[in-house]
Amino acid sequence: MSLATVFPQSVPAQSPAAPALRAVPASPEARGFALYVGLDESKARAAGVSLGEIVEAIKNVIGELAPAAQSYAAVALAPEGVGGRDVDVVRLALQEPSAVARQHPSEVEEEEDELDRAHAGVVIDISRKRLVLDNEPASLTFKEFELLQYLVLREGRTIERAELISSLWSAADGDDVPNERTIDVHVRRLRAKLGRYEDIVRTVRGVGYRFDRHADVSIRHASTPSPDLF
The missing domain is CATH 1.10.10.10 (Winged helix-like DNA-binding domain superfamily/Winged helix DNA-binding domain)
Incomplete structure (x- = not known):
């Protein structure tokens, strides 16, 4: 299974001049959640799976627990060899607000x-x-x-x-x-x-x-x- 099939859009890591944080709505309400997973292809292969298989498995679990739920997956791309924990690199690449705030x-x-x-x-x-x-x-x-x-x-x-x-x-x-x-x-x-x-x-x-x-x-x-x- 290719990454292009599972991830409709890949999101590259942002440069230091990345846009500011997105505004929070005046009256926010919970509409869903984001789960950040730090795992590269080599570690996935070492575990006997691929990133695509993991995403499909998570989607299947969500579908079983809440059939009405909608889901969307995007792979985070970062420069090869970039330092830091995998999950922190992913959060920053996907512009998670608290990760961006700590960066700047x-x-x-x-x-x-x-x-x-x-x-x-x-x-x-x-x-x-x-x-x-x-x-x-x-x-x-x-x-x-x-x-x-x-x-x-x-x-x-x-x-x-x-x-x-x-x-x-x-x-x-x-x-x-x-x-x-x-x-x-x-x-x-x-x-x-x-x-x-x-x-x-x-x-x-x-x-x-x-x-x-x-x-x-x-x-x-x-x-x-x-x-x-x-």
Whole structure:
């Protein structure tokens, strides 16, 4: 079985001047996943298989587990003898966001800083654990940012106080586990630091809290998925 049959398109490794990271949608949702496999033809042959056979086997498993699933495979091409772990070379060749960011960290940070300066409003930067209000960083505590992040990652869903307690506090923290009333205190402190944007954290009376996005709110998601999705 030839590679051309299994891989409709081969993707070469990018040069150092590769394009910037693709933008993350404003309201992302899980639509699938990418599995990066580091394995060259010689290692596959040593194992008694080919890359094409491995891809076909994976596709068959997906078809058995979820017949409605759609799949697409692309082989990553890199210069012969390039250093690094096979899987890292593959991720970079296929422009996986976190791999690209590690390759050019200063360029990514400069681009993000420029975006911050250009954005008058709220920037919730989950990837770098920071909140920027009207181009000024807000001094949230670790727990305050965790609380905001938890609500943001579940945008539009009302989160009960009990869920916030069980998800964000544990005995391992070394802090006293709060009750539902002290959750209200934490939210009040967070809102005070949000200033004129405090209403992005809504109170749903008798239930809990919800994050509501405004037009002047920008969210930078980490490259890793939300922990309650996978």
